Amino acid sequence: MDPNETAVDPNNPTTNERLPEQNRAGGIDQDWAGDDQDWWDWYVTLAANDTAPAELVDGPGLPDIEAASDEQVERELAEPYDLDPPSVEAFAREAFVRLPAVLSPAVVRRLAERLDELLRAEHGDDVAGRFTALEQMWLHDDLMRAVALSPRIGGLAASLLAVPGVRLYHDNALSKEPGCGRTPWHHDAEHFPLQTTQAVTAWMPMSAIPGRMGPLSFARGREVRGEVADLEFDKVGTSYDEAVAQRFVERDVAVESEPFAVGDVSFHSALCFHTAGPNRTRQPRRALATTYFVDGARVVDSPTLISGTWREFLPGVEPGGPAISELNPVVGRSG
Ligand SMILES: O=C(O)CCC(=O)C(=O)O
Ligand SMILES: [Fe+2]
Numbered sequence: 001m002d003p004n005e006t007a008v009d010p011n012n013p014t015t016n017e018r019l020p021e022q023n024r025a026g027g028i029d030q031d032w033a034g035d036d037q038d039w040w041d042w043y044v045t046l047a048a049n050d051t052a053p054a055e056l057v058d059g060p061g062l063p064d065i066e067a068a069s070d071e072q073v074e075r076e077l078a079e080p081y082d083l084d085p086p087s088v089e090a091f092a093r094e095a096f097v098r099l100p101a102v103l104s105p106a107v108v109r110r111l112a113e114r115l116d117e118l119l120r121a122e123h124g125d126d127v128a129g130r131f132t133a134l135e136q137m138w139l140h141d142d143l144m145r146a147v148a149l150s151p152r153i154g155g156l157a158a159s160l161l162a163v164p165g166v167r168l169y170h171d172n173a174l175s176k177e178p179g180c181g182r183t184p185w186h187h188d189a190e191h192f193p194l195q196t197t198q199a200v201t202a203w204m205p206m207s208a209i210p211g212r213m214g215p216l217s218f219a220r221g222r223e224v225r226g227e228v229a230d231l232e233f234d235k236v237g238t239s240y241d242e243a244v245a246q247r248f249v250e251r252d253v254a255v256e257s258e259p260f261a262v263g264d265v266s267f268h269s270a271l272c273f274h275t276a277g278p279n280r281t282r283q284p285r286r287a288l289a290t291t292y293f294v295d296g297a298r299v300v301d302s303p304t305l306i307s308g309t310w311r312e313f314l315p316g317v318e319p320g321g322p323a324i325s326e327l328n329p330v331v332g333r334s335g
Contacts, residue, residue, distance in 0.1 A: 016236040018042035028233055028305040037123075039308040040133045048238040048245070049181035049278060056178055059283025060208040063262045067113055068106035073143060076107050077150035083159050091160045095272035096218040098258075099156070102265035103204065112206035114143045115286060119175055127177045127284075134173040136312065139327075144171060147204070148290050153265070154332025157200045157292040160267050166292035167328040169199065170313040176214050176276065176285040183214070183276040185244035186306075187225055188291070190233075192270055193303035193310045194323055198294035199270040206286040209260040211277070213285045216266060217257035219248060219273040227251050228273070235305060244273065295330055297323045 015024060018041050020033035032039055068076070081102055091097040103111075118141065123132045138148035147153065148171040158166045169192060176183075189197050209215040228247050234240040248255060257277070260266070268274055279285045301320045303310055311317075315325050 016042065016045060018045050019235065023235075023305055028235055029302055030305055031303065031311075032305050032308045036135050036309045036312070037133055040131045044131045044181060044183065046234065046238055046241055047182040047184035047275075048242045054278065054280045056280055056282045057212060059213055059281035059285075060210060061283065062112050062207050063105035063109045065105045065109055067110040068104065070110070070143060073107050073110050074146045076104060077146050077152050079152055081152050081156055083156060088160060088162070091267060091269070092162070093222065094218070094220045095222045095224070096256075096266060096268040096274070097160065098260070098264055098266040100261065101263045102152070102156070103263045105262045108206060108262055111143060111147065111288065112286065114141070115173055115206055115288065118144070119173060119284075119286075127175075129179040130177050131180050131183075132175045132177060135170050135309075136327075137173060138168075138171050144288075147171065147288055149329065149331050151332065153202045153204075153290060154292055155334065156267060156332070157202060158332035158334035161198050161200055161269075161294060162334065163198060163294045164334060165295040165330045166200075166332045167295050167297075167323070168331050169291040169293050169328065172289040172291070174287050174289050176279040178279055178282050178284065180214075181278045182241075184238070184241040185273055185275045187271060187273045188268070189225075189270040190304070190306045191308065192291065192293065193300045193307040193319070194270075194293055194297045195300050196294055196297040197270045198297070199291060200267050201289050201291045203266045203268065204288040204290070205260045205262075205264065206288065207283070208262050209285055209287075210281075211257070211259055212280040213283065214277040214279045215258065215260050216268070216274055216276050216287070217255055218266070218268060220254040220256060222269070222271055224248075224253055224273050225271055227253060233306070241275075248273075292331060293323065299323050
C-alpha cells in the first residue's frame with residue numbers, strides 16, 4: 001500500500017477496507033476473521049500520521065561484523081543474562097525495561113540475515129510502506145526456535161515478571177518497511193486473550209534503531225492504563241490513537257522514545273502503553289518480538305477482534321480454558 005494512502009474512507013467512517021468483511025459490522029467482541037498479516041495491515045491504519053511526505057535517509061545497516069555461527073547463536077541464547085536488581089525494580093515500576101547487550105552483535109547479524117530470508121520468502125520485495133509480519137517461525141526454523149525457546153530470553157521474562165515460570169505465547173517478526181507510518185498507541189493486555197496481565201514481550205531489534213527508524217516507545221508507569229481506560233477503541237479510524245496521545249500530554253505521562261543500540265532488548269509488560277514512530281529510512285526496521293505469559297494462566301471468556309489470530313497460538317484451547325497446548329512450552333524459569 002502507498003504509505004500516504006489511507007484505508008479509511010473519510011466519507012464513510014464505519015468502513016475500513018483492511019477489516020475482513022466479517023468483522024465490519026458490530027463492535028470488537030468478535031474473533032478476527034483474517035490471518036496475522038491481514039491483522040497488521042489493518043492495525044497500522046489505526047495510527048495517526050503526519051501528512052507531510054518525509055524524506056527517507058539511509059539506515060544504520062546491519063552490525064558491521066562477521067555473523068555468528070548457528071552453534072554460537074544457540075549457545076549464547078542458552079546462557080543466563082546477569083540481570084541486576086535495579087532493572088527488575090524498573091520493570092516493576094515502569095512496566096518496561098531496556099537491557100543492554102542481551103544479544104551480541106555477531107548473533108544479531110546472524111539472526112538478521114536469516115530473518116531477511118524468511119521475510120523475503122513470505123512477502124517478496126514489493127513491500128514499501130507496509131508493516132510486514134511473520135509469526136510462529138519457531139515451528140519451522142531452527143534459529144528462530146533457538147530465539148523463541150531461549151533460556152536466556154525466557155529466563156529474563158520470568159525474572160522480570162517475578163514468577164517461577166513462563167510459557168511461550170508466540171514469536172513474531174515485525175518489519176516496518178521504509179515509509180511505513182506509526183504503530184498505534186496500545187497496550188498488549190488487549191491483544192492477549194489471557195486472564196492475566198503477567199505477560200511480557202521481548203522486543204529484539206535486528207540492527208541499531210535510530211530515532212528516524214521507528215524505535216518502540218513506552219509510556220512510563222504501571223498505572224498509565226488507568227489514565228486512558230475511558231477512551232473508546234476505534235476499529236476503523238485513528239481516533240483512539242489520537243485520544244491516547246492527547247491524554248498523555250494532558251496528564252504529563254512521560255514517554256520514553258530512545259534509539260536502540262545493537263544488542264539492546266526491551267521487555268514490555270502487557271500493561272505497558274507503547275507506540276513506535278514511522279520508519280523514515282531506506283532500511284526496514286526489523287525486530288523479533290516474542291511473548292511469554294505466566295505459567296498457570298487461563299484464556300478469557302470472550303476474546304476480541306484485537307486478540308487477532310489467538311487460536312493459532314493456543315490450538316485446541318477454548319475461551320475460559322487453561323492456556324496450555326503443545327505450542328506453549330514452559331520456556332523460562334526465574335532464579
Ligand atoms: O514493532 C512495533 O512497531 C510494535 C510492536 C508491538 O506492539 C509489540 O511487540 O507489542
Ligand atoms: Fe504491542
